[in-house]
Amino acid sequence: MRNLFADRINDIPKSFIREILKVVDDPEIISFAGGLPNPDFFPVEEIKKASIKVLEEDGSNVLQYSTTEGYLPLREYIADRYFKRQGLKINPEEILITNGSQQGLDLIAKTFLNEGDGVIIEEPGYLGAIQSFSFYRPEFFSIPLLEDGIDIEILKDAVVKNDCKLFYGVPNFQNPSGITYSEENRREVAKLLAESNTIFIEDDPYGELRFIGEDVPSMKNPLEDNTILLGSFSKIVAPGFRLGWVCMNKDKIDKVIVAKQASDLHSNYFAQRVIYQYLIDNDIDQHISRIKEAYGRQREKMLNSIRKYFPSEISFTEPEGGMFLWVSLPERISSLELFDMAIKEKVAFVPGSPFYVNGGGKNTLRLNYSNVDEAKIEVGIKALAKVIKRVINR
Amino acid sequence: MRNLFADRINDIPKSFIREILKVVDDPEIISFAGGLPNPDFFPVEEIKKASIKVLEEDGSNVLQYSTTEGYLPLREYIADRYFKRQGLKINPEEILITNGSQQGLDLIAKTFLNEGDGVIIEEPGYLGAIQSFSFYRPEFFSIPLLEDGIDIEILKDAVVKNDCKLFYGVPNFQNPSGITYSEENRREVAKLLAESNTIFIEDDPYGELRFIGEDVPSMKNPLEDNTILLGSFSKIVAPGFRLGWVCMNKDKIDKVIVAKQASDLHSNYFAQRVIYQYLIDNDIDQHISRIKEAYGRQREKMLNSIRKYFPSEISFTEPEGGMFLWVSLPERISSLELFDMAIKEKVAFVPGSPFYVNGGGKNTLRLNYSNVDEAKIEVGIKALAKVIKRVINR
Structure with a gap:
């Protein structure tokens, strides 16, 4: 009996992010999980x-x-x-x-x-x-x-x-x-x-x-x-x-x-x-500067909130552009486990391990700031900090 | 030294039609070579x-x-x-x-x-x-x-x-x-x-x-x-x-x-x-019936012109729909050679051999009727008939 599918189809990692995005479809959740540009700036x-x-x-x-x-x-x-x-x-x-x-x-x-x-x-x-x-x-x-x-x-x-x-x-x-x-x-x-x-x-x-x-x-x-x-x-x-x-x-x-x-x-x-x-x-440079200005503010808000609410042992990148920053928790903490707890607190992110093809990165996570407004960023980071502290201190 | 490209890239037949369409870009040529729908019916x-x-x-x-x-x-x-x-x-x-x-x-x-x-x-x-x-x-x-x-x-x-x-x-x-x-x-x-x-x-x-x-x-x-x-x-x-x-x-x-x-x-x-x-x-069925009505007339015109001008030893299909018909010349005639002669008479078609993956079909050709108006169809088929007769009688 021949195989129905090509062998190559078995090698494909299931899109973890896609699965996660289904979970965070709830509009009450503040989602730092996506990778979407902010639609307010679509012309x-x-x-x-x-x-x-x-x-x-x-x-x-x-x-x-x-x-x-x-x-x-x-x-x-x-x-x-x-x-x-x-x-x-x-x-x-x-x-x-x-x-x-x-x-x-x-x-x-x-x-x-x-x-x-x-x-x-x-x-x-x-x-x-x-x-x-x-x-x-x-x-x-x-x-x-x-x-x-x-x-x-x-x-x-x-x-x-x-x-x-x-x-x-x-x-x-x-x-x-x-x-x-x-x-x-x-x-x-x-x-x-x-x-x-x-x-x-x-x-x-x-x-x-x-x-x-x-x-x-x-x-x-x-x-x-x-x-x-x-x-x-x-x-x-x-x-x-x-x-x-x-x-x-x-x-x-x-x-x-x-x-x-x-x-x-x-x-x-x-x-x-x-x-x-x-x-x-149209003036595309002017358009891009409006996007940059907004994302820059959102990134600033996220970094300030992280500094304000996260425990000091948490490290994070400070991007000079783009849409994402990266958080490293203490080695012993699993961001997958954190994800389930965070969802209950109505905040979402992408756990880091799927980004490591050869394993590792279990204590890391990705945060997106381009598609969340500044007020929500502070609320969401505060909620996430609460969950992180709970895990660290247990 | 490793190969720059994947092996699979060597297996790909060059798009013959694409090459042909470049040749027939001349607006003076009546082209039965393309496979385009008639843009007059784009809504x-x-x-x-x-x-x-x-x-x-x-x-x-x-x-x-x-x-x-x-x-x-x-x-x-x-x-x-x-x-x-x-x-x-x-x-x-x-x-x-x-x-x-x-x-x-x-x-x-x-x-x-x-x-x-x-x-x-x-x-x-x-x-x-x-x-x-x-x-x-x-x-x-x-x-x-x-x-x-x-x-x-x-x-x-x-x-x-x-x-x-x-x-x-x-x-x-x-x-x-x-x-x-x-x-x-x-x-x-x-x-x-x-x-x-x-x-x-x-x-x-x-x-x-x-x-x-x-x-x-x-x-x-x-x-x-x-x-x-x-x-x-x-x-x-x-x-x-x-x-x-x-x-x-x-x-x-x-x-x-x-x-x-x-x-x-x-x-x-x-x-x-x-x-x-x-x-x-919109009423898509009404739209489709307008397309069918036009293509039906164009197909009719092409078949009638073929019957009128082509030598009787040429066989051809009589499609009940779609955009193409297929012509078989006497075995000894090469449609590739005919193509070069036809271009000089300002009429184009697609030679049939590229459609045969294992060789053969050298005496066949494809004609498209959806994208040529009725008056031009008669002129083009008449010109093609002239070339075919010249090859048959030499």
């Missing part, structure tokens, strides 16, 4: 205007089939913004429009990974990437994150011992930890990867959302062609469109385009046209 | 109204992240339409919204196929499916199409000798041939597949576009749980949205949902909401 009125405009001006075209690569003016806009923001010279031909950066991850894995190929990931690591890559059955090597980036000593050991093809990382305001790689850390990572000929996948969904400090140059600067860039409109415009992109040099992107074509022909063309229209008719 | 004004409505009534939600399964009312609408049109009882939980049916193909292959698994396909077969499946490295068994469906004798031989997991077919107005499986043919296919425990993937993008004869029951009637249904809004509303669906029983769809989540989290939610609003605010 609904402007998107409406853009939708009307593209339909009135070019209706039959925007509803027709289109090219796999994506709408060229949108790719030119993205290339142009890379240059303006980061001084990166990118040819629009090197950009492929995808369904959010999640599809970028799937297409990269599909194009590059044979079963058993080595993939370096951060620890704690982004679950969506782990899930995406797992379908192609690589061997994961997870490297701990320190305060200023990846642990270089352990990375060195890993690249010397193992012939890794890819390194997936989120150097700006990482999900889940909120950590940013320093410029020095990036240079050291680049040096090691250049020696081992490993491709760095720079996922940067939050890079535009920096509220403190200065931008740090992309890994593409030191690594050049051995870098794949992933970007997304989800956090700066709206995630419901599922529009993102991948960017890599021509010989690589041509293969990824074939994978995209086989996967779904092309991304929603109407949405590409609407978002492009929105981008050229 | 631009109604889509505009629907877009405005969902943004005004529920703006922050329609732009936010959503569930992997897709918008429940849209899935209920699809289930309801299966019941009304075909008497099929389908639970909305058994439906997953995808980026066109092309993504459905990719997700099915991802979920079910191990390397080397047997997959039965039609000959000539749909290129998008062949391309999608090829990434998962199955073994293809192609079974010839006859006038009333699949060749049962050859199919019997294939299912007895090989343990095939999937059979991919387009029983209504097949792409590329225009052939429809008769009710008797479907019963015989179902009987063979039930014995061999092979899953039938019924891809039905054109099923609603029947202009002659009576609907034939879905393969789900005789085969039940061993059927996967694929559907799409591309041919009845608009392809630019990239919205389709897959439908299969609960234990299977749950795995496919995990694959979808890893592939791109969910399909464009804004587009799902717009299309649902469009469907409930």
Whole structure:
């Protein structure tokens, strides 16, 4: 009797966050568990205007089939913004429009990974990437994150011992930890990867959302062609469109385009046209600064509340941007157990262990501040502190 | 030195049609090569109204992240339409919204196929499916199409000798041939597949576009749980949205949902909401009858022109619906060679050989009539006839 399903389907970790989000659906719960942008900043009125405009001006075209690569003016806009923001010279031909950066991850894995190929990931690591890559059955090597980036000593050991093809990382305001790689850390990572000929996948969904400090140059600067860039409109415009992109040099992107074509022909063309229209008719920088201003305040409120209410033995990251911060409890405390108690106190978070592919992290947890208003942040952190104290003191 | 790309990428046939469409981009060429629906029937004004409505009534939600399964009312609408049109009882939980049916193909292959698994396909077969499946490295068994469906004798031989997991077919107005499986043919296919425990993937993008004869029951009637249904809004509303669906029983769809989540989290939610609003605010049956009426006339014009201008030794299918018909030239004539000559006479078609995964079909070609108006159809067929006669008589 043959197996009904492919073997690869057995390797897939169930989405723990998805399960958690079901539990916290109760509107009475203050949830720091999600990873959603704040919908108050979705440009609904402007998107409406853009939708009307593209339909009135070019209706039959925007509803027709289109090219796999994506709408060229949108790719030119993205290339142009890379240059303006980061001084990166990118040819629009090197950009492929995808369904959010999640599809970028799937297409990269599909194009590059044979079963058993080595993939370096951060620890704690982004679950969506782990899930995406797992379908192609690589061997994961997870490297701990320190305060200023990846642990270089352990990375060195890993690249010397193992012939890794890819390194997936989120150097700006990482999900889940909120950590940013320093410029020095990036240079050291680049040096090691250049020696081992490993491709760095720079996922940067939050890079535009920096509220403190200065931008740090992309890994593409030191690594050049051995870098794949992933970007997304989800956090700066709206995630419901599922529009993102991948960017890599021509010989690589041509293969990824074939994978995209086989996967779904092309991304929603109407949405590409609407978002492009929105981008050229509005001041996106002003829009992003409003988001940053709000998230910055919410992050400040969360850090202040943590300092005020949490016992001093609890450590936490202080992100310079993005949507998440990371809490480490004393080693003996299980955040999974804490989760059940917290839910009873009407506050939720994501326990840290699922972000560790090789086990560990049982005493850690992720907090999201982008989608909770300031008043609720204080109430929620206070409730969480109460539960933490109860566990510590028992 | 490790290989840069995954081995699977080497198995992928280059999209021949895509290359051809580049050649025929010249507006002076009358193209029967494409596979596009006629944009004159895109409901631009109604889509505009629907877009405005969902943004005004529920703006922050329609732009936010959503569930992997897709918008429940849209899935209920699809289930309801299966019941009304075909008497099929389908639970909305058994439906997953995808980026066109092309993504459905990719997700099915991802979920079910191990390397080397047997997959039965039609000959000539749909290129998008062949391309999608090829990434998962199955073994293809192609079974010839006859006038009333699949060749049962050859199919019997294939299912007895090989343990095939999937059979991919387009029983209504097949792409590329225009052939429809008769009710008797479907019963015989179902009987063979039930014995061999092979899953039938019924891809039905054109099923609603029947202009002659009576609907034939879905393969789900005789085969039940061993059927996967694929559907799409591309041919009845608009392809630019990239919205389709897959439908299969609960234990299977749950795995496919995990694959979808890893592939791109969910399909464009804004587009799902717009299309649902469009469907409930408009008379879709009336809309579809306008499309059918036009395509029926165009098909009639093409058949009449073929009868009038083509030499009598040329055979061709007479589709009862859909967008394509299939032409067989005398064995000695190569349609690839004919293509180059036809382009010089400003008329284009798709040569048939790429639709044969195991070789053959060199004397066949596909003609599309949905996207060319009646006057041009006559001019184009006349020009093509001239070229055919020249080749036959040399």
